[in-house]
Amino acid sequence: MANTTKSFISDGATSKEDQASLLTTLVKYTIVPSIPLVAIAIVSANLNLWVGNDTHHFYFELFAVVFAAIVAIYGLLRAYQTKDRFSLLIGLAYLTSAVIDALHASLSYNAANETLFLGYFIPQTWFAGRTFISSVMVIAILKYAVPPPVKTTLASSSSMPLADKEDVVLHEEKPDHYGYATNVVPSQQSSSVARRGGLLDKPLVSLSIIILTIVIATFLTVVSFFTVLPSIVINFPIHRPYELPPLILFSLALFFFYKKRVYRINDVFYKGILASLMLDVYSQIIMSYSANPFDTAHNVSHILKDASYFTNIISLALSSIQYNKIVKQNEQLIRASYERLKAADKIKDDFINIAAHELRTPLQPIISYSDLALNGVTDKEEALKVIDRQAKRLQKLSSDILDVSRIESGNLSYVIEKVRINEVIQEAANSQRLGLQDVEMQTRFATAPNMTIEADRGRIMQVLTNIISNAAKFTKQGFIRIETRSFAELNRLDIIISDTGPGIPAEILPNLFGKFVTKSTGTENYYGTGLGLFISKAIVSAHNGRISAHNGEAGGAVFEISLPITQDEKMKNRIAEL
CATH class of the missing domain: 1.20.1070 (Rhopdopsin 7-helix transmembrane proteins)
Incomplete structure (x- = not known):
């Protein structure tokens, strides 16, 4: 040497x-x-x-x-x-x-x-x-x-x-x-x-x-x-x-x-x-x-x-004792890894089954109404409305699956800009208002009309739409209320979305923001494929915010979203990397 x-x-x-x-x-x-x-x-x-x-x-x-x-x-x-x-x-x-x-x-x-x-x-x-x-x-x-x-x-x-x-x-x-x-x-x-x-x-x-x-x-x-x-x-x-x-x-x-x-x-x-x-x-x-x-x-x-x-x-x-301890620890790690793999495999199978079912659900009316319209059996305008509605449903499902894939690979993109949060909330509420009959959509802003936060406008809209659409789906009468509060000294904006629906089942609540968490109520899936809230939590977390859910004292579900009003440079860089 x-x-x-x-x-x-x-x-x-x-x-x-x-x-x-x-x-x-x-x-x-x-x-x-x-x-x-x-x-x-x-x-x-x-x-x-x-x-x-x-x-x-x-x-x-x-x-x-x-x-x-x-x-x-x-x-x-x-x-x-x-x-x-x-x-x-x-x-x-x-x-x-x-x-x-x-x-x-x-x-x-x-x-x-x-x-x-x-x-x-x-x-x-x-x-x-x-x-x-x-x-x-x-x-x-x-x-x-x-x-x-x-x-x-x-x-x-x-x-x-x-x-x-x-x-x-x-x-x-x-x-x-x-x-x-x-x-x-x-x-x-x-x-x-x-x-x-x-x-x-x-x-x-x-x-x-x-x-x-x-x-x-x-x-x-x-x-x-x-x-x-x-x-x-x-x-x-x-x-x-x-x-x-x-x-x-x-x-x-x-x-x-x-x-x-x-x-x-x-x-x-x-x-x-x-x-x-x-x-x-x-x-x-x-x-x-x-x-x-x-x-x-x-x-x-x-x-x-x-x-x-x-x-x-x-x-x-002493080395033999040390070795045996390590072997036991490794065995425990292997068993734990095996159990996680089994759980992941089950989740994958569940997802395939759910995704296959959800993909097939909008496809069936699209095919059926297309055939009826082509054969002159039904009104073409009504058929086109059904096809359009189901196609959009299929598009959302595909987008959710792609977003989950990007989140897990760390490739979900964000564009940080100054966003007028009241406008975004109002737009998200209006997008769900048309389907409501005996339910009032309420917005209560305790923030200045022109208040802005630093966020990705499209992703925040996606989070709000996911939560409001869930509320609209299961609230048959009463109201859906969206409130805002700001705390300048804490650099925090709170958005609270509550409804008068049946609330969140107790067995669902602890894992509500996980993937593929669903609950059937009658003939409907409680939260569809269970991807929307998983995506919402990932987006809010990427903005250095928090999201939580609980049932209100008078019934119904309550979602609370906390977002920073301004992002520090370190967080901007991290979001940019994502």
Whole structure:
């Protein structure tokens, strides 16, 4: 990767949020734990402070075997459930480590009286096991620990090396098996984008390195039975120089954990990996100055190794609980989505049935009266009136269906202008007056004759016509009253439309402004297709207004519309976008 000298902090923190996350993780999982671990390392320098024996060592390793086996089982089960390769690699690594620790414990215990043998066998098998587990950690983090993407763009990262820019731009966000966002490379571009692992991106290379590591660890374990490696223990402050390679590998794993921003993965398991790496690093530091089997540094290092394994057990257990909660939440979301789809499907079917019926209703008299007029059976003028009336009904239904489609797609257009609201109300009332017989159409304006509001004239007319026509349809006697009130200090105009009809049925009222809400009264649909009020609410809401309905105290329906007198610039822009 270009610019390898760049600080991993600056490379990983491309946003304030990421910087905060990095700082929090560093303090919580690295700096704070280092304080007691440094103190333990200093105390462990006194090699005679705690001198154990072969029995203590056996139990240390026995715990290690049990803990490693548990981690292996957890990791492999997790990998099976989530198809997570990182967990698979960790599971296999700890399974191999458990085998090495078991050989280490059993053979050293059986050779308890052979001081010379133990002097080289214990350090060599420890070195083999720790080298193996540290190597696998580096590979797992480099290759399979994929963090969520950092929100950044090429424009905001001009100083970023080209390789890093490609990594940011070409990775897309995709939920992993735990429901968290992770990076994936689009298939058409994956050949040209190298992840941060370099050669490790090639599966064959990764597999070869892992196999080679297992072979080397196994070879060193077997060789330790009869061969002494050169300078396995030396008379120097660092008595066991062979502990340095695994120490470097554990430190690299820790470095790449931050470098790749793995700390951003919202999973307890990865926090456990981070904590275990800290314990492993100090375990290796302390073991490097162990001069003899069972001295203080030797014993403390074994305890830290056991603590590292146990930390992974706890994190895997908590992660499993976390995973099960997420699975249940996802199942609930899926069930809820399924129910919504079923409801939507039912609404669609209902709409098709209603629309088919409503379309067929005006078509039938149009066809019938056309035939009668052509055959001279009925008066042509009367036939034309019926055809005209039904054609207009068909036109309105078609317009409503188109408006609903535009509303749901966000494409219903509005033209904001200064509208004389009294004129619009009077025009809407007059359009319905002709069909009334024993019903009086009343208009009561408490607003100035020339008062204007900023609105779409045609759409406001559509809302008023929808509501007044419903009132006219079901009010057989009495009145339909339209009143206005203005509140200049509140920038609000209220329009109240009331009637003396049967009112709105209680079962309809809660969902009155939904789509396809209808109610049959005798042979008539209460609100036709149920689209008019849905459209009306959408139009009023787009004007930053409110519409509501209730039944009056003396009976009849009451609709209240509140509209702003003037639209602010933000609202004008929003309406313009619609």
